[in-house]
Amino acid sequence: MAAGPAPEARLLMDKQTFLDNFSNLDYPRKTYLCYEVELLVGENSIPLDEYKGFLHNKGAAMGLEHRHAELILLERLASWNLDMELRYRITCFTSWSPCPDCADELVNFLRANGHVYLRIFAARIYDRFPGYEAGLRALNAAGAEVAMMTLQEFEYCWNNFVDHQQDEDKPFPPLDNLVARSEELSQRLEGILQNQED
DNA sequence: ATTTTCAAT
Numbered sequence: 001m002a003a004g005p006a007p008e009a010r011l012l013m014d015k016q017t018f019l020d021n022f023s024n025l026d027y028p029r030k031t032y033l034c035y036e037v038e039l040l041v042g043e044n045s046i047p048l049d050e051y052k053g054f055l056h057n058k059g060a061a062m063g064l065e066h067r068h069a070e071l072i073l074l075e076r077l078a079s080w081n082l083d084m085e086l087r088y089r090i091t092c093f094t095s096w097s098p099c100p101d102c103a104d105e106l107v108n109f110l111r112a113n114g115h116v117y118l119r120i121f122a123a124r125i126y127d128r129f130p131g132y133e134a135g136l137r138a139l140n141a142a143g144a145e146v147a148m149m150t151l152q153e154f155e156y157c158w159n160n161f162v163d164h165q166q167d168e169d170k171p172f173p174p175l176d177n178l179v180a181r182s183e184e185l186s187q188r189l190e191g192i193l194q195n196q197e198d
Numbered sequence: 199a200t201t202t203t204c205a206a207t
Contacts, residue, residue, distance in 0.1 A: 031204040057204040068204045096204060128203045 012163035013054050019173075021056075021095045022123045022154065024181045031126075032056045033069040033094040034161040037080075040087040040117070048088075051080055054161055069094060070102035074109055082116065089117040093149060093157050097122035103135030107142040118144040121153045125185055125192075133192045140193050148186045151179050 021032045037051035058067040073092065082088055098106060098120070110118060126132060140146050158172035
């Protein structure tokens with residue numbers, strides 16, 4: 001077998017895939033999720049690059065199982081067998097915020113794994129199903145940070161998860177209205193999280 | 199200028 005890439009070489013996301021799926025001005029019918037893990041040691045955090053990557057939901061090809069992105073993340077997490085004696089922070093950048101069911105699953109995971117802290121930055125609010133607000137609040141109440149992606153997170157993802165070999169493509173191309181839309185969504189999310197409906 | 203949402207609310 002030919003020598004493969006070094007173990008630390010990770011697959012990066014195609015530029016256009018990122019732009020198409022993380023744009024907060026569109027409504028793609030799939031979800032991408034970038035994730036990274038840090039080990040928390042005292043006041044410090046150590047990036048664990050072997051647990052850095054991205055995934056997307058498993059679609060609906062006839063008869064095949066479909067699965068939301070968050071559930072795939074939880075499967076990967078389980079496979080890593082993170083040390084229960086240590087503390088970790090998982091940061092996700094997801095193109096759609098978690099649906100109510102996925103929010104429940106994440107809450108269950110957090111309850112069972114007190115050594116894992118979770119941060120979720122979403123490009124858009126997935127408000128298709130009733131209960132999405134309560135789901136986001138439940139996540140928040142379970143200790144997860146839930147926020148919208150701002151320009152800072154878009155740039156971070158671009159620099160850390162996206163393949164832009166050519167120099168001319170290096171800086172994140174600021175999409176029209178992306179920042180304004182992000183601010184709008186952040187205000188809306190803040191309202192959702194502060195609401196005490198349930 | 200528009201559109202609408204990880205198949206199946």
